Amino acid sequence: MDKEILERFKALGPFKDNIVKTPWDSGVIDAEEVHRESFDRVIRALDFVKSNRSSLIFVLQGEPGSGKSHLLWRIARNAEKKRFLFVNIVPFISVKKFAFSSILESTIESLENKHPDLRSKPIDHIVGWIIKKGIEYRLWDPFRSKLAASIMNGLENFPFKNNTKVLYLGASTGTTVSHISDIVGPSGLVFAVEHASRVARDFLDRVATHRSNIMPILQDARKPKEYFSVFGKVDVVYVDIAQPDQTKIAIENCDIFLKKEGLFLINTYIS
């Protein structure tokens, strides 16, 4: 076709300024017939995920400018109607160590965006759901808890789950112990050892007395034979006592209290 005629056609085209950059752009003209088949397939997949409670991965492939972002925009617009939450996770530098925190950060940022055609942000739905269910969520600060920091940094074998029995050495005022107590739940148990009476008092007042699955032990971790309240074997020994001989202390405690297939976690300090 003649170049000049082509340019004139382009100038008349209703979609000429309709470049979608993000799934939350406003003023987008949506011609629903374009990529309808792909859109319908995504919606069918979402219905499948909802009814089967399983997950699916879809790969959206196409040349630059072929309308992939536009399709994401349309999927985001249909989120509320289909009762799902749309999240756009932007590409991150693929250093495994930071993958989890990058995904989390990107997810939260994305949930804060509102599609121009919808009434609310996805995060509002989550907050509403939490309020309705009466669930309490606690902040687990990775700058105050080494266990939280290790999760943020991609800890692969997280050993705590509902029902786990734990021996925790170095409870301090109970920050990390309280989170483990939440995770192991009422049928789990945390034997928490602390030898400094000043911090132990805080631990008792703020944490241990309010939680029935924590057994406080005011003892020296170097003398495991003197913990009279630990009964049976534990699934996990968690060591955070910041002592030069903590590896020896950990091994002695594991020898006495750790199950055969149990796990132990030790916090090492680099100076």
Ligand SMILES: C[S@@+](CC[C@H](N)C(=O)[O-])C[C@H]1O[C@@H](n2cnc3c(N)ncnc32)[C@H](O)[C@@H]1O
């Ligand atoms: C780094 S702090 C623990 C922080 C805590 N794990 C947390 O994440 O909240 C180390 C604790 O180990 C305690 N500790 C040090 N040596 C100990 C020992 N021999 N027996 C019991 N506790 C000890 C200290 O008193 C201190 O409270």
